[in-house]
Amino acid sequence: MEHPDLNLLLALDVLLEEGSVSGAARRMNLSPPAMSRTLGRIRETLGDPVFVLAGRKLVPTPRALAMREQVRVAVQHATQALAPATESNLTTLERRFSVRANDEFVGIHAGRLLEAMARDMPRAMLRFSPEEDDVDVEALRSGRIDLFISASRKLGPEIRVQPLFTTTFVGVARENHPIFEDDITPERLTRWGHIGISRRGKSAGPLDVALEAQGLHRHVSLIVPTPPAALFTLQDSDLLPQG
Secondary structure, three states: OOOOOOHHHHHHHHHHHHOOHHHHHHHOOOOHHHHHHHHHHHHHHHOOOOEEEEOOEEEEOHHHHHHHHHHHHHHHHHHHHHOOOOOOOHHHOOOEEEEEOOHHHHHHHHHHHHHHHHHHOOOOEEEEEOOOOOOHHHHHHHOOOOEEOOOOOOOOOOOOOOOOOOOOOOOOOOOOOHHHHOOOOHHHHOOOOEEEEOOOOOOOOHHHHHHHOOOOOOOEEEEEOOHHHHHHHHOOOOOEEEO
């Protein structure tokens, strides 16, 4: 039996991580045509397209998605078997990690993250960047950001996603607001205008999805970029701030 070319395993792992031939080519120091030929050999070996076009993007096939973890573990084990016995010294790592997250996450968690970095990676830098109008999948693919933290964004199937924690909604209104005169129900919640909170100027979010499921619709009268701005605004109005 002919042994398979194990170089194809490494190439497949990089392709699954990058989600593009050009990105994988850069990682492996190959030209895009050479990487395309390697992908052709992988397809021939597996008898599967591995990637298919969805619009202008390459998306892994169901078989490629099913074997992604197996491929990653196999490459990891092979790398560990061939690696020197010494462990990486994080205290000498000089790298900037770019994280896209909202102000709430930065305010709550930045301090503890900086403490951990000062202890384990004192020469590294942490850079938080706000949400922008570009596509987050592309920002991750291109390396403009290393980590994207979001509660509701849907990412592509090639992006590795991991839950970090859960949160709950807390409603806020001015003192003596008429909404407090009775039980607060979804129907009563839509009687007053809302303040939308969005850096991108969006007026709809997860709350609208939940309301629409009950046949309800809210009116967003004002959009502000941050929660503090919404709190200042609601003091003299009956508007209700909702992210």
